Every structure is written in structure tokens, then in C-alpha cells.
Amino acid sequence: MPKEKTIALASSIETRLRGLNIHPAWTTVDRTGIGTGPCDALQEQWSPEVRGVMWGAEASALKILSDDHDFSVEVYDGITTEMYMRVRKFLEFGFLCIHPQVQTPQLFKELSGRRYQDATKGPSGKPRIRLEPKKEFKRRLGWSPDIGDALVMMCHGAALNGPEKATMLGATRSVLAQRPKSNLGIREQTEYIHDWE
Secondary structure, rough: OOOOOOOHHHHHHHHHHHHOOOOOHOOOEEEEEEHHHHHHHHHHOOOOOEEEOOOOOOOOOOOOOOOOOOOOHHHEEOOHHHHHHHHHHHHOOEEEOOOOOOOOHHHHHHHHOOOOEEEOOOOOOOOOEEEEEEHHHHHHHHHOOOHHHHHHHHHHHOOOOOHOOOOOOOOHHHHHHHHOOOOOOOOHHHHOOOOOH
């Protein structure tokens, strides 16, 4: 998206998403720093269903996969770590596929280039991990991982909206094909997520 003032940017995002038939409930945007204004404007002028992600927030009290023993807040220090781990698990167990036409070299560098660190213990006393801060990534590699951030935020929003739970066993394609079509747009327009949390 081109750089614009807050209201104009929110209007451009809304126009683009309406053109793709993406429902506001399936829209997840950055609500941190300068992202706060466009997020608030989208929620005000389009729909309060637009989800804003505060990158400094605590991890959720949800499991990424239904097979997981621990809730995210117990093992991941912060929502950023949870979102990156969700994409890692979705890739590992075949819930996330990337279309061959997508330019992936930069994306793959960003997803694999982030390091993990030990963090404070979670509410249950278990040790947690934390994704390295963006500043450290930028210092090491020389750019901001914006494409990776966009992907993990999309998967996070989709997982929070999806009624099904992703499992390590996955779901058969015949079961997925029998699901009724929805008018929400994201399932029909992308093949990225094989199943939803």
C-alpha cells in the first residue's frame, strides 16, 4: 500500500479488501505505534470486527494445535512469539501452503532468520521462549521483517476466527471439500491455511 495519511490509508485498505470480498472479521491489522490510527479508523468507518494486533501484548490463553499440552501464554513470552510459532507449526504439519507465484526468498529469510531466546517463566512456572526483538533482527540482517510479520498476523487472525481446531493429524481433503462455502472470502481466495485453529 502507498504511504498516505491515516484516514486515506484506512479508506484505501477498506476499498482493497472490499474488492477482494474479504469480510472485516477476517481482517487483521497492526495496532502498534503508527498502526493505531489506521486500525482505529478501519474499526470506526468500516467495522468494529476488524482485528487489531498489539505486538507487545501477552500471548493468548489458547493452544496453537489442539494436541498441544500447554496454552500459548505458558510457553511463549508475548503475542509475537506465539504468532511466529503458529506459522512454524502450521508449516510443519501442512496447514500452511504458499502459492508458487508468491515471491518467497525474502519471506523465507525473515521467517528463518528470527532467533529465539530464553525468557521468564510463565504463569504455571514453566520456562518460556521469546522471539528476538525486531531491533536485533534489523541489526543482524539489515532490514525489518515486515513480510514475515504480515504473514504471521494473517495466520493469527485466521486461527482466531476459525471454528475448527488444527491438530498434528490434520484433516483429510475430502472433509475439507465437504465444508459449506462461506461469504467471508478468505477461504475461497487463499489456499494458505489447510485448517484453522
